[in-house]
Amino acid sequence: MSLRIYNTLTREKEDFIPIDKNEIRIYSCGPTVYYYAHIGNLRAYLFMDNLRRVLKYNGYKLKHAMNITDVGHLVSDADDGEDKMLKASRRENKNPFEIADFYTKAFLEDMKKLNIDMPEIICKATEHIDVMENYVKRIIENGYAYETEDTIYFDTSKLDKYGVLSNRNIEEQKAGARVKFDNKKKNVSDFALWIKAPENHLMKWDSFWGKCYPGWHLECSAMSEKYLGEVFDIHTGGMDHIPIHHENEIAQSKGYSGKIPAHYWMHVDFLQVNGGKMSKSLNNLYTLKDLEEKGYKPEVYRMFNFSSHYKKPINFTFEAMDSAKIALSRLKEGYKKHLLGNDNIDEKIILEFEDRFLDAINDDLNMPQAMSVVWDIIRYEKKSVKLAKVLLKFDSVLGLKIDKDEEIDLPEEIKKIVEERKVARANKNWSKSDELRDKLLNLGYTVKDTKDGMSIQLNE
Numbered sequence: 001m002s003l004r005i006y007n008t009l010t011r012e013k014e015d016f017i018p019i020d021k022n023e024i025r026i027y028s029c030g031p032t033v034y035y036y037a038h039i040g041n042l043r044a045y046l047f048m049d050n051l052r053r054v055l056k057y058n059g060y061k062l063k064h065a066m067n068i069t070d071v072g073h074l075v076s077d078a079d080d081g082e083d084k085m086l087k088a089s090r091r092e093n094k095n096p097f098e099i100a101d102f103y104t105k106a107f108l109e110d111m112k113k114l115n116i117d118m119p120e121i122i123c124k125a126t127e128h129i130d131v132m133e134n135y136v137k138r139i140i141e142n143g144y145a146y147e148t149e150d151t152i153y154f155d156t157s158k159l160d161k162y163g164v165l166s167n168r169n170i171e172e173q174k175a176g177a178r179v180k181f182d183n184k185k186k187n188v189s190d191f192a193l194w195i196k197a198p199e200n201h202l203m204k205w206d207s208f209w210g211k212c213y214p215g216w217h218l219e220c221s222a223m224s225e226k227y228l229g230e231v232f233d234i235h236t237g238g239m240d241h242i243p244i245h246h247e248n249e250i251a252q253s254k255g256y257s258g259k260i261p262a263h264y265w266m267h268v269d270f271l272q273v274n275g276g277k278m279s280k281s282l283n284n285l286y287t288l289k290d291l292e293e294k295g296y297k298p299e300v301y302r303m304f305n306f307s308s309h310y311k312k313p314i315n316f317t318f319e320a321m322d323s324a325k326i327a328l329s330r331l332k333e334g335y336k337k338h339l340l341g342n343d344n345i346d347e348k349i350i351l352e353f354e355d356r357f358l359d360a361i362n363d364d365l366n367m368p369q370a371m372s373v374v375w376d377i378i379r380y381e382k383k384s385v386k387l388a389k390v391l392l393k394f395d396s397v398l399g400l401k402i403d404k405d406e407e408i409d410l411p412e413e414i415k416k417i418v419e420e421r422k423v424a425r426a427n428k429n430w431s432k433s434d435e436l437r438d439k440l441l442n443l444g445y446t447v448k449d450t451k452d453g454m455s456i457q458l459n460e
Contacts, residue, residue, distance in 0.1 A: 001358065001363065002015050002016070003054070005264055007264045009263075009264070009268070011167075014264070016231055019231070022061065023060075023065075024060045024061070024233050024234070025225070025234075026051070026228075026232065026236065027066070027220065027223075027224040027232060027236070027261075027262065028119060028181070029066075029067065030068050030122075032069040032084050032293070032446060033068055033100045033103035034084040034279055035103060035109050035289070036110075037110055037287065038289065039291065043268060047310045049114075049115075049238070050122070050310070050367065051266065055398045056396070064119035065119055065121040065224060065227040066119040066122055067125060067220055067223055068124045069219065069390075070104065071125040071216075072214060084245050088205075096457070100126070111432060114288070114298045114301070114302055115401060125214070125223075126203075128219065129214065131178060131222045131226050132218050133194075133214075134222075135218065136193050136194050137208065138256050142157075144158050148184040148185070149184070151192050153186070153192060155190060156189045157187050158255070159254055163247055164260070165243075165247050166242050166243040168243060169180075191248050193218055193252070194209060194214060195213055196209065196210055197212055202211065215310055217248035220245070221252040233263055234264045235262035236266045237268075242267055268310045269313045269386055270313050272313055273286070273317075285301075288301065291321070297325075300328055301401065303331075304321055304324035305326040306368065306372075307320070309367065310365055334377075335378075335402045336386065338377070338378075341382070341387070344384070345386050352387055353373060353376070353387075353390055354393075356391060357373045370397070373394075410445075414440065414445060418447075418454070418456060420436055421436040421447070440456070444459050445457065
């Protein structure tokens with residue numbers, strides 16, 4: 001089965017036809033680094049990772065860019081309210097650049113913990129101000145912008161249509177501006193490209209129009225064009241990006257080159273908590289660190305996300321996380337059981353499993369269906385090392401590291417006993433080693449000595 005993906009632009013599931021079969025070009029909207037990413041944010045990057053892995057599984061090479069928004073944008077994704085970076089700056093009594101550096105590192109650490117296959121290009125907005133400035137100049141030259149006293153706006157009335165992605169009526173579209181509504185705007189849907197910075201504004205740069213800072217939507221258009229060209233294959237983001245941010249990206253691109261920048265637009269749906277929205281007021285805005293402190297490894301959250309298709313909402317509960325934790329453990333144990341099997345299995349069975357898995361992932365990344373194939377292999381009565389190899393092949397898409405034992409956080413008392421036993425074994429004091437092994441067993445931990453060293457597991 002050829003790869004088929006749902007295209008928000010056409011509102012249809014389509015065959016994926018690359019611009020250049022030798023290299024798929026992708027752009028993903030990255031984080032605004034003003035605070036820790038919460039698990040709703042992280043779902044978008046797990047989807048991005050899943051897309052990358054499926055494309056690679058199909059044999060494609062990738063050129064993928066993702067931005068880091070360290071200039072800041074407004075509190076609402078609908079572009080109103082206070083600037084996120086400046087708000088964080090006051091909250092922590094640091095300058096915005098320190099804020100951005102700290103939370104960029106925290107975000108990248110979360111990506112590493114989740115085993116996310118990162119884009120080839122990570123581009124920070126603050127390192128591309130000149131690129132954005134030149135992009136704005138060309139939009140102005142092409143007649144798609146106008147100036148007010150303190151803002152250069154994109155003129156949406158110059159487009160053949162504004163709202164091609166969301167199909168919303170232009171009059172219903174909220175203003176896309178960094179600043180409060182300017183009654184000098186020509187159209188309610190016009191949005192800020194370039195803004196003159198007030199004297200006390202913390203993030204500003206010298207430009208053709210004086211001390212300025214860019215509109216939020218501008219960075220994605222400018223950096224995708226720089227790294228991927230005027231038109232590329234796939235653009236990804238969250239559902240919340242459709243009505244404003246991605247519409248404005250398309251508008252800017254039309255104003256710059258006359259083209260819609262991506263052939264396929266893919267959007268991941270929201271994560272809910274206990275059937276409702278996440279919010280600080282409900283005290284349910286969880287981060288990856290919060291989950292770890294509650295005893296859930298990052299790979300458990302990764303496993304949890306495979307329970308729903310990316311285009312559907314997913315409901316987070318701790319009961320669901322408990323189920324994902326058990327499922328991940330069973331998956332790894334099932335892999336080990338097959339690893340101890342023999343090679344005597346019909347190749348037709350292998351091919352059938354591989355075809356079913358490929359059909360699932362190529363059907364718009366249908367991971368719940370793909371996981372059903374995985375579980376059929378785990379439950380397969382005849383254990384075979386060949387099936388273990390198939391599971392490992394599938395794990396290049398799953399990213400669950402099924403061939404690695406789950407790491408556990410050991411109490412200090414247990415760590416000391418483990419280290420003491422390592423010394424005993426190094427000194428070939430086997431009786432002491434056995435004594436300490438039994439002591440660990442009585443404390444609830446099983447020790448296994450392998451050619452690669454000592455492993456320890458918590459007894460269930």
